[in-house]
Amino acid sequence: MRMPFVILSIAFFVMTFITYLVGGWNQVTEGFQVTLETIPPTIPLIVAAFFVIGQLRVTIKEDAFKKWIEKYDGFKAVLATALLGGLFPGPPYTYYPFLHELKEKDLPVYLYYTFLAGKHTYDLTRLPMEISLISPPIALLRNVITLPIPLLMAFVYKMFFKDMTTLDFFKKFTHPDRRDRS
Template sequence: MKRSLVIISLFTVGLAAVALVVGGWSRVLEGLEVSAATALRSVFMIFLSFVIMGQIQVLLSKDVLDRWLQRFGGMKGILIGALAGGLFPGGPYIYYPFALGFTGKGLPFYIFFAFILGKNLYDFSRIPMEVAMLGSRVALVRNLVTFPIPIMAGLLSQRIFASRTLESIFLQTGERDGADQHNS
């Protein structure tokens, strides 16, 4: 979060300087007016987005999603994996260690991959923010168009790697040891 804030601040200052050079203070003020108008338009929607996000976080615990992923295989496993990814609460500091926790538990790579791509693309707690900022049409088309991707990626990975696990395909010995330690 801190890194993102630094990046945003640097870009903002840089672009404000460009606006000043290109169009003077009036262009900078124009930019700020656009920002203020967007903020006013979206403030309630942003608030609601966070309320929804918090409720999803307490509704679906990590244990529930862990049980779902371990129970199914094949197409059903891919679908459950992708949906569990979309429902999984929290940012990268939470879901990557959670996903690494599957090493050594025999979860086929294709389900693991569907889970990661499901988190990346579906992330249901992000949808309210997407609707708030981009409008319902763009959010609807985007979500419909990208819905098949985690499933197709899971099926493709199943075809390539069959039921092999993440650690048997991608992790080197050292990384595998690290993953084992993570599990213990």
């Protein structure tokens, strides 16, 4: 979290300076007022959201996912994989290593991509943040609009890769040096 904090802090100071140049102290004060009005009502929601995030992190385990992905085929597999992606907890440094580990499992490539599409679209642990920091109606509509997208994307991936498996894909497209390392 140190890097995002540093980047945002720099962006904040730059933006404050620009605001000062454009509208003087009055506009800078206005910016702070907007922040002060926004934060208090969101505090209970943020605390509740992190409580849910913590519980989800412990409830959902990696082992169960591996079993489910191997269990289904056809449309059921697409649906299950997209949902599993959405349920899979954690930031990129947790789910990419998980996928990397699945490379050797000889899974269809389109399912591999579908997992990521599901994770990026449905991410259950991100939802509390989306609702609390943006707004419930916008979050709801965004989720309704994007609901079928991972399934449509799975169809496109299936068209491209047919029944190619992860083992074939990574053997074909990965540089030999990298292959040896994995």
